[in-house]
Amino acid sequence: MKTLNEIQPGNEVIVKKLHGESACKKKLMDMGITKNTYIYVRKAAPLGDPVEIKVRGYELSIRKEDAACIEIERTTV
Amino acid sequence: MKTIALAGNPNCGKTTIFNAMTGSSQYIGNWPGVTVEKKEGRWKGDSDIKLIDLPGIYSLSPYSLDEVIARNFLLNENVDLIVNVVDATNLERNLYLTTQLLETGIPVVVALNMMDLVKNHGDRIHIEELAVQLHCPVIPVSGLKNEGLDTLADTFVKDIGRGDRLHFSIYSENIQKYLRRVEGVCSFCDAAKKEWYAIKLLEKDEKTMEHIAMINADMQQIDSMREEMKAEFDDDIQSIIADARYVYISDLVAKTYTKTRNGMCLSDRIDSIVTNRVLALPIFAAVMYIVYYVSVTTIGGFVTDWTNDVLFTEIIPPFVEEFLISLDCAAWLSSLILDGIIAGIGAVLGFVPQMFVLFFFLALLEDCGYMARIAFIMDRIFRKFGLSGKSFIPMLIGTGCGVPGIMASRTIENEKDRRMTIMTTTFIPCSAKLPIIALIAGALFDGASWVAPSAYFIGIAAIVCSGIILKKTRLFAGDPSPFIMELPAYHMPQLKNVLLSMWERGSSFIKKAGTIILLSTIVIWFASRFGIDDGAIVMLEEEELSKSFLAVLGSGMAPLFAPLGWGNWQAAVAAITGLVAKENVVATFGILFGFGEVAEDGVEIWNAMALSFTAASAFSFLVFNLLCAPCFAAMGAIRREMNHTKWTVFAIGYQCLFAYLASFVIYQFAMISVYGFTMMSALAVAVFVLFVYLLFRKPKSKEKQQQKEYAKA
16 A cells, blocks of 8 residues: 655645545645545655645645555556 | 524635625624634614624534534524525535535525636526525525625515425435434424434434434434445445535536636645745745834834824823823822723833734735645644644734734634644734843843843744643544645735624624733732831822832732742732733832832843842743733733633643743742752752653553554555
8 A cells, every 4th residue: 555655746646545534634634635636746845854745736744644544555657 | 583503614605795784783702611612793774684703614514613503503593594505616525514504404505606717717507497406595695795685685685484395305225214214203393493403313313312302212223224224335424425415516506517628727836836845835924024024123113003003002091191180189099090091001002013914914825725735834833733824824913912922813713723833923022021031141141141131932833832732631542634735716805804704803802802901901000009117007009019019019029039039029029010011011120229210121230130130030020921821912812812711711721831841940940059969959849840741751542542543454
């Protein structure tokens, strides 16, 4: 199982599933990260964390810790 | 009176539209008991229509304070209409909230903002189709260019209070069948709100469950429906619903949005430089330097110095004094007016110009989109001790003056982070504390160069340690709030909005904090100018401070400070007058040691200081004054920002206790080399051990973390 925190900047992935039961999961869904959404990992912050991702046409900042609950699949680009 | 609520995502341009529609008739305050800003105004076209600007939110789920506030307002306050401001350049995510607003059963008018940008990009939105699909009016507007706002007003005037809405559901057949079944059990609400409650009941939404009285049999029925639904979709209800909303929205956007552009836009290009791995930190440092330099040292500093040293020293007091003399005013009254009231007002107003300059910059940073990047860049560091990246700004400003520093905490979204930042910001030595450092360093440490840096080091250490300790207490514990933050597209800041935001924040400080500060300075004035002489209460000369009530109070309090090494009443009085303004500490020593006026660093009294203090007790005095309750102006700001008496008392109490214990431990440890190990030393060791324990103990929410790890595995 691959999760979003393992993805290097410059790659695009598709969301498979969100894990956990936390408020974090709900917040991620509110922000548009749901099943089959495309996520482009744009870059990491200067100190390595958080990361900036592009989802549904806008930019989102997310900690690697929180990104670990997003199961993803590589797109074939 | 009709009520219209303005709802929308953060950064959707809601404020611009609110400002355009209410003009100058705005009232700005806080939502009851919380630190979230509340804005209210009357519509320009008809003062019988009240507009409420709800906090910017992404969803109506109950996970953040802003969301809860917005939700409670919409559900409980008889809102007649919602104007949903939607950022047309970010349609997909913005419509997510729209789908939830429609479900509340309140009439909705969608204001499709930033249409000019969409057109500039060469994209097209099929407005009529969008309105048909959403079953509500959709009005294209541009808040920035003031376009379409008249049409928006015409529409809401027509639509307000029109209860008969077309009911439609965005959900697919197989979800709807569950919703209709739950609705069958919901007999407590009117038809328009049924779908909303059905979803909330299925989601087991805590905030909703608290308010609904349902019999157990009905509850059990819903429980079984929930389980059935979970089994059918193989997911939890919240995920099913969120998924379904986005499926509907994706489909809707595909039908109504024609995109022509591709590749990087200007905002992306700016961002690739500004948050670049190598350049981000230097650029950040440069921006912070400019903000600090202009607002604290140059423009803000000049104007503040002018207000303090010229306006409230050379211009107003002589003028008023002359006037009072011409009236033949009683000495006590003219002293009250000059030394109490005018000095008090001056102490408050002195900060105002500096604050306005600072608020101008903060509004600029927020408006152009850089504020979110600051949090992005600094998050890694501040998260370690329980704060967020945005806490950096209040602390930086705090080195100049704690008052605007505390007010700068406004930009932090998370309420716990904001409270924590308000509590700890004044630990950083502000410019008014510098004379105290100079006095102590000069009088007892031969002007040693390590004293001033050590003051900053102690301030930073106090913030870091307090962050770690407080985060582990029940007040601040709980789920670590996820740091999931939008990085809004950069855009040109709008002067009008920036100025308005500056004015709102600045003037609300003057109004609210001014009263407390004024009252406190009058009380201190009375205590320092009156005393008992020959059995009667008399007014004293300035040099007779030692006979005043304040001196009596100081003597009474002195034993309290004896364990810190400075149990003489002069030091106690100086610490109390420091509450009016920290600059007073040095001046008070001047008077008490019989020197009258002294230089800023009190060079005249260095000898007298050296006689009544030892190195250890002086350093302990310094630490206490650095960390304890700040001046009245800053306490006023704390009260204003906490918006809660209990929290204000807690914050100031915590600061005093922390200061007391830190000075105690420092002094008693230093005394071991003089007197050997005594009872007091043992007590100091005990305090220190307790401190270390609080710092390193495992947080309360250990079980939760374990659960999380378990879930991951």
